[in-house]
Amino acid sequence: MYSEKVMDHFTNPRNVGEIENPDGVGQVGNPSCGDIMKITLKIEDNVIKDIKFKTFGCGAAVATSSMVTEMAMGKTIDEALKISNKAVAEALDGLPPVKMHCSNLAADALKAAIEDYLKKQQA
Amino acid sequence: MRKVYFDHSATTPVDPAVAEEMMKYLTEHFGNPSSIHAFGREARKAVEHARQQVATAIGASHVGEIAFTSGGTEADNMAIRGVAYANRHKGNHIITTAAEHHAVLSTCKQLEKEGFAVTVLPLDQYGQVTAQQVADAITDKTILISVMHANNEIGTIMPIKEIGQVAKERKIIFHCDAVQSVGKIPVNVDELGVDLLTISGHKIYGPKGIGAMYIRKGTFWQPITYGGGQERRRRPGTENVAGIVGLGKAIELATERMQSEAERLTRYRDRLISEVMAKIPHTILTGHPTNRLPNHVSFCFRFIEGESMLLMLDMKGIAISSGSACTSGSLEPSHVLTAIGLPQEVAHGSLRLTMGKDNTEEDVEYFLEVLPPIIERLREMSPLSEG
Amino acid sequence: MRKVYFDHSATTPVDPAVAEEMMKYLTEHFGNPSSIHAFGREARKAVEHARQQVATAIGASHVGEIAFTSGGTEADNMAIRGVAYANRHKGNHIITTAAEHHAVLSTCKQLEKEGFAVTVLPLDQYGQVTAQQVADAITDKTILISVMHANNEIGTIMPIKEIGQVAKERKIIFHCDAVQSVGKIPVNVDELGVDLLTISGHKIYGPKGIGAMYIRKGTFWQPITYGGGQERRRRPGTENVAGIVGLGKAIELATERMQSEAERLTRYRDRLISEVMAKIPHTILTGHPTNRLPNHVSFCFRFIEGESMLLMLDMKGIAISSGSACTSGSLEPSHVLTAIGLPQEVAHGSLRLTMGKDNTEEDVEYFLEVLPPIIERLREMSPLSEG
Numbered sequence: 001m002y003s004e005k006v007m008d009h010f011t012n013p014r015n016v017g018e019i020e021n022p023d024g025v026g027q028v029g030n031p032s033c034g035d036i037m038k039i040t041l042k043i044e045d046n047v048i049k050d051i052k053f054k055t056f057g058c059g060a061a062v063a064t065s066s067m068v069t070e071m072a073m074g075k076t077i078d079e080a081l082k083i084s085n086k087a088v089a090e091a092l093d094g095l096p097p098v099k100m101h102c103s104n105l106a107a108d109a110l111k112a113a114i115e116d117y118l119k120k121q122q123a
Numbered sequence: 124m125r126k127v128y129f130d131h132s133a134t135t136p137v138d139p140a141v142a143e144e145m146m147k148y149l150t151e152h153f154g155n156p157s158s159i160h161a162f163g164r165e166a167r168k169a170v171e172h173a174r175q176q177v178a179t180a181i182g183a184s185h186v187g188e189i190a191f192t193s194g195g196t197e198a199d200n201m202a203i204r205g206v207a208y209a210n211r212h213k214g215n216h217i218i219t220t221a222a223e224h225h226a227v228l229s230t231c232k233q234l235e236k237e238g239f240a241v242t243v244l245p246l247d248q249y250g251q252v253t254a255q256q257v258a259d260a261i262t263d264k265t266i267l268i269s270v271m272h273a274n275n276e277i278g279t280i281m282p283i284k285e286i287g288q289v290a291k292e293r294k295i296i297f298h299c300d301a302v303q304s305v306g307k308i309p310v311n312v313d314e315l316g317v318d319l320l321t322i323s324g325h326k327i328y329g330p331k332g333i334g335a336m337y338i339r340k341g342t343f344w345q346p347i348t349y350g351g352g353q354e355r356r357r358r359p360g361t362e363n364v365a366g367i368v369g370l371g372k373a374i375e376l377a378t379e380r381m382q383s384e385a386e387r388l389t390r391y392r393d394r395l396i397s398e399v400m401a402k403i404p405h406t407i408l409t410g411h412p413t414n415r416l417p418n419h420v421s422f423c424f425r426f427i428e429g430e431s432m433l434l435m436l437d438m439k440g441i442a443i444s445s446g447s448a449c450t451s452g453s454l455e456p457s458h459v460l461t462a463i464g465l466p467q468e469v470a471h472g473s474l475r476l477t478m479g480k481d482n483t484e485e486d487v488e489y490f491l492e493v494l495p496p497i498i499e500r501l502r503e504m505s506p507l508s509e510g
Numbered sequence: 511m512r513k514v515y516f517d518h519s520a521t522t523p524v525d526p527a528v529a530e531e532m533m534k535y536l537t538e539h540f541g542n543p544s545s546i547h548a549f550g551r552e553a554r555k556a557v558e559h560a561r562q563q564v565a566t567a568i569g570a571s572h573v574g575e576i577a578f579t580s581g582g583t584e585a586d587n588m589a590i591r592g593v594a595y596a597n598r599h600k601g602n603h604i605i606t607t608a609a610e611h612h613a614v615l616s617t618c619k620q621l622e623k624e625g626f627a628v629t630v631l632p633l634d635q636y637g638q639v640t641a642q643q644v645a646d647a648i649t650d651k652t653i654l655i656s657v658m659h660a661n662n663e664i665g666t667i668m669p670i671k672e673i674g675q676v677a678k679e680r681k682i683i684f685h686c687d688a689v690q691s692v693g694k695i696p697v698n699v700d701e702l703g704v705d706l707l708t709i710s711g712h713k714i715y716g717p718k719g720i721g722a723m724y725i726r727k728g729t730f731w732q733p734i735t736y737g738g739g740q741e742r743r744r745r746p747g748t749e750n751v752a753g754i755v756g757l758g759k760a761i762e763l764a765t766e767r768m769q770s771e772a773e774r775l776t777r778y779r780d781r782l783i784s785e786v787m788a789k790i791p792h793t794i795l796t797g798h799p800t801n802r803l804p805n806h807v808s809f810c811f812r813f814i815e816g817e818s819m820l821l822m823l824d825m826k827g828i829a830i831s832s833g834s835a836c837t838s839g840s841l842e843p844s845h846v847l848t849a850i851g852l853p854q855e856v857a858h859g860s861l862r863l864t865m866g867k868d869n870t871e872e873d874v875e876y877f878l879e880v881l882p883p884i885i886e887r888l889r890e891m892s893p894l895s896e897g
């Protein structure tokens with residue numbers, strides 16, 4: 001059902017948790033399916049210095065969350081904003097078709113966290 | 124790694140004694156029961172022997188009241204649509220419950236599209252309906268009542284006998300899906316007062332792809348598939364002889380060991396329920412605490428999602444299931460969990476553990492050891508958890 | 511006593527290699543393919559492998575075009591009623607032939623009761639229809655053509671490719687019952703131009719109670735039973751995993767040995783036909799003399815009745831069948847024999863001999879030795895015989 005990469009990220013999720021006093025917080029959820037992803041960021045000089053996630057959801061939801069944190073870590077904000085849900089799925093060697101829409105929200109959570117950071121900067 | 128199969132409500136391994144019987148009818152006595160030569164007669168004898176085994180197991184008075192089908196789903200379809208079409212002249216109203224399997228509910232939904240009216244009775248918090256609810260729903264157009272004996276997801280046993288009395292008094296045909304109860308708790312068609320009953324082979328250590336429909340003599344009914352005259356013109360198609368032989372043997376064996384197994388598994392069940400509830404906070408027992416299948420344990424763990432639990436248990440060698448949306452492929456959590464009043468996010472954390480004849484006390488202990496750290500780990504990951 | 515099984519059109523023994531594969535999925539890898547744990551995934555893999563084997567055998571471009579069923583009868587029901595109901599808005603006319611199996615004809619008869627119009631094309635003396643007959647029967651209400659590939663009773667092969675061309679030109683959905691042809695003569699869905707195709711396991715050394723329906727991508731169709739979402743929502747019910755595995759293996763093996771077996775059995779067939787015709791007077795070959803299944807021989811012997819012949823041959827260890835009324839349990843001789851123009855009393859004397867992979871030249875010789883005295887004896891007993 002799941003690729004080896006998905007199972008790897010599910011079994012050993014990277015960057016689980018919540019950063020204290022984060023620079024940005026993003027939470028997205030899909031009410032129809034019930035998965036919720038929360039990403040917290042530490043940003044210095046426009047670069048993501050630390051990123052952590054918390055996820056309520058299936059194996060695919062956990063794996064995409066983990067993968068997106070790995071992909072975003074160390075990237076500039078502009079680079080990180082370019083990460084798409086599709087790119088996350090591809091980095092995991094694909095997801096089962098039924099999971100494509102519902103569990104594949106990690107990039108959205110990342111985007112929400114960055115936008116939250118940018119909003120705070122403006123304020 | 125230890126392997127523990129705890130998903131007997133999904134399916135069971137074929138009992139070696141059953142497989143051995145089947146093997147003979149696959150290779151050696153392979154005839155078509157409709158053939159009149161020696162090969163055919165041998166096959167016919169085996170089919171009729173199995174029919175007797177099924178009739179005996181459920182207390183049917185006439186062996187001809189049993190028709191073999193390709194499984195529980197087909198038997199449910201046959202029972203419900205067969206009664207509906209044959210009794211259309213009398214009325215168009217069907218009563219069923221929110222606890223039923225998709226094989227019943229989807230069939231009823233289809234009948235609604237065809238002009239029938241369906242009342243789906245709501246469940247109480249334990250997943251039960253009462254005979255009074257059924258009685259109150261009856262109108263002068265009611266032609267069929269269909270209520271399952273025991274629920275596959277939460278294990279709750281329905282008051283079939285009481286509903287059977289109502290059906291008899293009001294002279295309404297009564298169907299019962301006994302797929303989960305046969306072989307686990309006593310099922311006697313006369314005591315329960317049912318007119319049609321659904322049985323499936325693969326839930327009782329028989330093969331998949333075989334089932335049976337009991338239909339009481341004199342019940343108004345018509346076939347729903349068309350072809351040869353097999354099964355007394357009730358169900359066309361060359362008989363699945365090996366499967367039928369397997370179902371016959373399986374139901375006989377299940378009946379033999381039923382009482383001792385029920386006692387043994389009830390002990391495991393009650394230990395599992397009390398220890399899990401004690402060890403893991405924010406846990407909800409789903410289904411009735413005592414009036415449930417002896418082998419059936421089901422919970423919802425708050426703040427976490429079923430599929431993740433399943434995958435982690437699977438990595439520890441434990442095979443188990445969940446009614447979570449993410450495992451169903453349908454994006455919606457189990458209709459039964461919703462019908463007993465659980466909010467969606469709670470239903471997502473459901474877990475079902477169903478034991479069988481090869482499980483031991485050690486399996487139970489292994490599970491009790493493995494589960495808590497998994498729940499803890501997933502809750503640590505969860506944004507919903509209070510920490 | 512020598513035992514000769516000559517009734518392979520009725521059913522076949524399960525190939526030992528097939529039975530062995532099945533056994534693994536009954537006892538060891540017994541999971542439910544819908545379960546996401548290791549047991550379930552193992553079963554899922556096996557089901558999808560078998561689907562690929564079937565797709566490959568019939569040249570289907572997409573593996574998802576195969577849906578497993580409980581046999582040929584269910585596949586015929588699914589194909590015909592599924593197309594009829596889904597295309598009702600376009601028209602209500604169905605074309606089929608007098609040669610079809612009951613699974614097709616009774617289904618069409620039922621559809622007539624439901625408001626569909628059915629044209630049953632008459633057969634020529636060999637049991638064939640022409641593409642022209644089909645073309646002429648098409649109206650602007652025609653939504654389905656259903657013609658079998660090879661007939662079970664008389665072995666005649668239909669011009670499916672030509673009919674497929676007509677169907678394509680006129681844009682009408684084309685179903686073909688290939689139960690008797692698959693594994694015996696080439697069956698390629700694209701070459702034949704069919705949109706739906708019926709397959710049954712037990713005619714090709716697979717188990718009884720399993721079949722498959724091919725349905726070309728894009729074909730307007732709807733399911734006819736209701737329940738879980740199995741088989742891509744085409745056919746609900748827990749998959750008969752062992753049966754599916756058996757069908758996959760069986761169709762693969764049948765395809766491998768098809769050509770050599772066809773050559774070998776055609777030799778036996780032609781020897782049987784010529785020697786029986788030469789040795790026994792008042793004999794009619796039924797079906798086409800050459801354009802027939804390689805393993806299929808069928809006659810009518812005047813003045814005698816099929817069941818008596820069968821019983822006498824059975825006492826000599828030969829298992830064979832007849833389209834006689836007395837063997838069918840229906841008091842009417844085979845509709846196919848009547849449709850090719852045989853008078854009832856001649857049809858009564860029908861005999862069908864269908865060979866298979868374990869038959870040898872010695873079996874053929876034994877039959878040729880045993881048959882004539884039996885016919886003679888029965889004719890001596892017959893008041894119809896001229897003496």
Ligand SMILES: Cc1ncc(COP(=O)(O)O)c(C=O)c1O
Pocket residue numbers: 132193194195196197199224226271273274275300302303323324325332333334746747748
């Ligand atoms: C209560 C109930 N009814 C019907 C069925 C369907 O039976 P089958 O899988 O044999 O089609 C099942 C199991 O899947 C079930 O649990």
Ligand SMILES: Cc1ncc(COP(=O)(O)O)c(C=O)c1O
Pocket residue numbers: 359360361519580581582583584586611613658660661662687689690710711712719720721
């Ligand atoms: C031509 C044909 N179609 C359909 C069937 C029905 O197949 P099954 O016996 O698998 O239901 C048969 C055999 O009985 C057959 O010969």
Ligand code: FES
Pocket residue numbers: 033034035056057058059060061099102103448449450
């Ligand atoms: S969280 Fe529901 S399918 Fe992934």
Ligand code: FES
Pocket residue numbers: 815835836
């Ligand atoms: S002669 Fe007896 S059934 Fe036909």
